[in-house]
Amino acid sequence: MKDLSGFIARAKECNTGLEELPTLTPFVVEGKEVGKLKPKFVEHVKRFPEVFVVEGQGASGRVSLAPSLDSCDKRSAAVAGVLAQLRAEGVITGWRDELYPVVPSYYDEPLLLVERAAATHLGIKAYGIHVNGFVRDPATGAVRLWVARRSLTKPNWPGKLDHIVAGGQPHGLSPRENVEKECGEEAGIPPALAATARPVGAVSYLTISATGYKPDVLFCYDIELPPDFTPTPQDGEVQEFKLLPLEEVANIVATTTEFKTNCCLVIIDFLIRHGYITPEQPGYLQLVSLLRSGDCS
Numbered sequence: 001m002k003d004l005s006g007f008i009a010r011a012k013e014c015n016t017g018l019e020e021l022p023t024l025t026p027f028v029v030e031g032k033e034v035g036k037l038k039p040k041f042v043e044h045v046k047r048f049p050e051v052f053v054v055e056g057q058g059a060s061g062r063v064s065l066a067p068s069l070d071s072c073d074k075r076s077a078a079v080a081g082v083l084a085q086l087r088a089e090g091v092i093t094g095w096r097d098e099l100y101p102v103v104p105s106y107y108d109e110p111l112l113l114v115e116r117a118a119a120t121h122l123g124i125k126a127y128g129i130h131v132n133g134f135v136r137d138p139a140t141g142a143v144r145l146w147v148a149r150r151s152l153t154k155p156n157w158p159g160k161l162d163h164i165v166a167g168g169q170p171h172g173l174s175p176r177e178n179v180e181k182e183c184g185e186e187a188g189i190p191p192a193l194a195a196t197a198r199p200v201g202a203v204s205y206l207t208i209s210a211t212g213y214k215p216d217v218l219f220c221y222d223i224e225l226p227p228d229f230t231p232t233p234q235d236g237e238v239q240e241f242k243l244l245p246l247e248e249v250a251n252i253v254a255t256t257t258e259f260k261t262n263c264c265l266v267i268i269d270f271l272i273r274h275g276y277i278t279p280e281q282p283g284y285l286q287l288v289s290l291l292r293s294g295d296c297s
Contacts, residue, residue, distance in 0.1 A: 004283035006254030007271075010264035011290035013257070017208030024213055025054075025061045027122055029075070029111040032104045035123035036213040037063055044091055051078045065112075075112035083118045092117050094155050099171045100126060105297035106217065113171050123213030125295070126168065129179050130266040131197055131221045133164035133187070135243060138227070143246040143274065145267075146231060148187075149239040150260070161252065161259040163266065164231055164241065165189070165223075175199070175219045186238060187231035189223075197223040200273060203265040204294035215294050220266050250276060265291050
């Protein structure tokens, strides 16, 4: 496929809504910006002055936490109470009972821990893992990619195409541990096989959705699966798995919006690393740069 315009379009679709950036209010903890809040959510947290301190709105304002909340545990507990109330009011939906660390960058110590469903509302950096599960024809070397169809009952992106394994990166697990856990839970990949997944980099993007600010980073992994292995849905999150030629997957990404948007970045990265997309194609450098449009830290 010589024309890269479809791939460029998919990458740009992961970076939308940025015209709203001046309206967002920085979320600051211990003097460090760790998120951004939309105006409506600022109004919600303003109702809890014993936890949240609101000083103005927009880029020149800031939301911080009460000075008495001077430890990770204290901040986590106080904010959890607010988030639980907002959940009860229907402001926060899709509760996961999964904690995300609030950090300026991945390797920093968490300033607090928050429920995953609140991550976009608070505009914190969220991390995830995506695994390209591929099969190489032993005779021809041709590559095929396992593709998942998300369950129609999923609250987010129902029925969309997805990776064989993908998930958010929770507090308390390393990316490697998370990959191996998700391999078993989502696709029935045995531990010994899951352990062969290789880290191959990361992609990042920045979008402002109806819910809030999403500065996300995805750790990318490749796992070469045996030709006789068939993944099986385990946790009800996947409707089916299909093994498709790499060329067909590339065409779906370039010409449709069938894939969950952030999956496209990881697949495009796979296509570049495996030589399907090359520097000889106009738009190559633009495409490469778009894979890390967000703060990849």
